Amino acid sequence: MGSIENLVTQIQGLSGSIDDIAHLHNILKVADESLHAEPSALSSVLDQVDPAKHSLGYLYFLEAFTSGPVSKEQALTLIPILARFINCCDAQQIRFAPDKFVSVCKRFKDHVLLIESPLRGVSPMRAAVRKLQTTSEHLTTLHPDFLLLCLLSKSYNIGLSVLEDDIFDVDQPRDLFLYCYYGGMICIGQKRFRKALELLHNVVTAPMNAINAIAVEAYKKYILVSLIHYGQFSTSLPKYASSAAQRNLKNFCQPYIELATTYSSGKIAEFKIYVDTNREKYDNDKNLGLVKQVVSSMYKHNIQRLTQTYLTLSLQDIANTVQLGSPKEAEMHVLQMIQDGEIFATINQKDGMVRFLEDPEQYKTCQMIEHIDSSIQRIMTLSRKLNAMDELMSYDPLYLSKVLFPQVGRERQRFDFDDFDTVPQKFPI
Amino acid sequence: MHPRVHLHKQLERGTGWTTVRERERAREKMRPTPMDYFAELEDQGTTVAMDVDDVDPLEIFGGEGVLSVDNKLADADFFNAFEDDFDDADIN
Numbered sequence: 001m002g003s004i005e006n007l008v009t010q011i012q013g014l015s016g017s018i019d020d021i022a023h024l025h026n027i028l029k030v031a032d033e034s035l036h037a038e039p040s041a042l043s044s045v046l047d048q049v050d051p052a053k054h055s056l057g058y059l060y061f062l063e064a065f066t067s068g069p070v071s072k073e074q075a076l077t078l079i080p081i082l083a084r085f086i087n088c089c090d091a092q093q094i095r096f097a098p099d100k101f102v103s104v105c106k107r108f109k110d111h112v113l114l115i116e117s118p119l120r121g122v123s124p125m126r127a128a129v130r131k132l133q134t135t136s137e138h139l140t141t142l143h144p145d146f147l148l149l150c151l152l153s154k155s156y157n158i159g160l161s162v163l164e165d166d167i168f169d170v171d172q173p174r175d176l177f178l179y180c181y182y183g184g185m186i187c188i189g190q191k192r193f194r195k196a197l198e199l200l201h202n203v204v205t206a207p208m209n210a211i212n213a214i215a216v217e218a219y220k221k222y223i224l225v226s227l228i229h230y231g232q233f234s235t236s237l238p239k240y241a242s243s244a245a246q247r248n249l250k251n252f253c254q255p256y257i258e259l260a261t262t263y264s265s266g267k268i269a270e271f272k273i274y275v276d277t278n279r280e281k282y283d284n285d286k287n288l289g290l291v292k293q294v295v296s297s298m299y300k301h302n303i304q305r306l307t308q309t310y311l312t313l314s315l316q317d318i319a320n321t322v323q324l325g326s327p328k329e330a331e332m333h334v335l336q337m338i339q340d341g342e343i344f345a346t347i348n349q350k351d352g353m354v355r356f357l358e359d360p361e362q363y364k365t366c367q368m369i370e371h372i373d374s375s376i377q378r379i380m381t382l383s384r385k386l387n388a389m390d391e392l393m394s395y396d397p398l399y400l401s402k403v404l405f406p407q408v409g410r411e412r413q414r415f416d417f418d419d420f421d422t423v424p425q426k427f428p429i
Numbered sequence: 430m431h432p433r434v435h436l437h438k439q440l441e442r443g444t445g446w447t448t449v450r451e452r453e454r455a456r457e458k459m460r461p462t463p464m465d466y467f468a469e470l471e472d473q474g475t476t477v478a479m480d481v482d483d484v485d486p487l488e489i490f491g492g493e494g495v496l497s498v499d500n501k502l503a504d505a506d507f508f509n510a511f512e513d514d515f516d517d518a519d520i521n
């Protein structure tokens with residue numbers, strides 16, 4: 001206990017300048033093992049240290065104190081202590097020990113899940129993400145945990161605020177998979193289908209040596225959201241998708257691929273039969289709700305197709321063509337689509353005729369010009385970023401070794417016309 | 430078209446009528462550069478154009494049988510126990 005008291009004194013004295021904190025960090029690293037030896041002795045010590053001013057020292061104490069399994073009752077006690085620390089700690093100090101900070105935050109997440117109160121974790125975890133990030137482009141290992149809590153507590157809006165950042169710097173591949181998968185689900189919840197597709201697409205096409213369970217689940221949702229948003233789906237994966245994904249993804253998602261094939265026929269009755277037949281599979285995947293949205297979207301896309309052929313059409317004809325129950329149902333669908341900006345039309349309720357109109361957007365309002373301008377700025381920034389990344393990659397020793405020095409020990413002349421082989425050769429990784 | 434001229438054009442296009450120069454040009458086109466080889470590899474990350482490729486890479490190997498499907502999923506323990514929240518009917 002005496003050594004802990006000394007440590008407290010050092011923490012209180014060395015939490016001022018950056019140099020002091022760096023020196024303190026070395027002391028804490030040496031003392032870490034002894035802190036873990038008697039974690040229960042630390043509960044009284046925590047009160048002697050200020051989590052805001054002495055964040056690094058407090059972090060070491062807290063991390064040792066909260067190590068080990070806890071019961072629900074213990075979790076209830078620890079959660080406010082952890083939340084307070086995360087909210088008020090100094091980001092500069094905790095970045096000296098990012099692994100410990102991550103451990104503490106992950107335990108906090110586990111505790112709120114243990115007491116089945118994910119909402120209590122949302123705000124502190126958002127703060128934790130912002131403190132751990134070196135820049136807004138940095139994806140930390142806490143991002144997926146934060147989005148997970150947002151999903152469980154249905155706080156989709158709060159999750160969206162983090163998803164708006166463009167990510168260029170990733171710590172671990174698994175973090176990217178989870179971030180994009182959970183992020184895609186949050187966007188689906190907010191009906192931001194285009195953004196959802198972008199995130200899910202990133203999971204499906206991310207580099208992977210072996211087929212990844214997260215990518216499989218992402219692909220299932222990708223198929224469904226593609227049908228909802230675009231009314232169509234292509235099984236072709238882009239060239240830059242990994243060979244593991246190209247070979248295996250479809251095999252794990254057959255009910256969804258077949259759903260998309262049935263959807264493409266445009267026949268609602270047939271499609272509904274297919275969905276009912278395979279209902280259990282989608283239910284087990286917790287995708288039945290999304291599949292129902294796909295069914296609804298079929299009416300919408302069928303109506304949209306009508307606008308490409310007709311200038312006017314009666315509600316009765318729309319109902320017949322799209323296989324709706326009545327003109328009233330057709331009217332409800334058309335009204336909703338007009339409200340959502342999915343079609344441009346007017347309904348004459350006297351004669352039950354719908355007149356389809358052209359998109360009135362002239363692209364010359366101030367709002368539209370601002371939107372185009374900000375898109376251009378974003379693209380230019382992205383282009384500069386890509387050029388910088390490309391330049392960095394061209395200096396990367398691993399990249400250079402693969403490009404400049406093909407497989408060592410290869411005796412066969414690869415560039416002789418007579419030996420030319422149409423089968424592409426693979427380089428061992 | 431005059432039959433004789435037509436026949437002459439057919440012979441020009443036929444496989445037996447390539448000149449030495451044409452043969453060398455064909456060899457040059459078929460001789461791969463290191464970067465061409467590398468462009469064929471699926472692991473070519475960000476420098477490959479982001480086009481949708483309609484050709485199934487497995488077709489190059491003559492279909493199934495050469496490569497076996499990997500049934501083991503990495504990261505199978507990831508948290509995915511969410512409720513099905515995307516049923517719009519629940520909202521209405």
